Amino acid sequence: MPYSDPAMKVANNKKYRLDHPDQIARYQKVWTENNRQKRRSYNKKYYVKARIEALQHYSGKSPLCACCGEPRLPFLVIDHVDGGGHQHRKTLGVANIYIWLRLQNYPKGFRVLCHNCNMALGLYDQCPHQAEIRSAFE
Secondary structure, eight states: OOOSSHHHHHHHHHHHHHHOHHHHHHHHHHHHHHTHHHHHHHHHHHHHHHHHHHHHHHHOSSOOOTTTOOOOGGGEEEEETTSOHHHHHHHHTOSOHHHHHHHTTOOSSEEEEEHHHHHHHHHHSSOHHHHHHHHHTO
């Protein structure tokens, strides 16, 4: 029976989903098993889009490393400004920080760094670029 009112169709669809969660879960499981490649492709596109949006949010339209100015996207990551990123990700219980940032409406306390600067900060508590800048002014 077709609906003349699109809002009524949506309301009935939501009601059906709430009334039949087991059937919906079974359908989704079967669909996912039968469409693994399609699902993988969708997930990858969703992840890449979330990553680029997060990098642009924290660094502007053309993302750059906040320390050294590295512009190439494959080298850029999100950094916790005050450290503690590993512990934070463990408590979140999510695999993807970029999607979490989007869901949290991009909270403060994060910035964009390249992998080199991020690793140097994690291992040595300072990036070599910061040391070079300080020595230039001394």
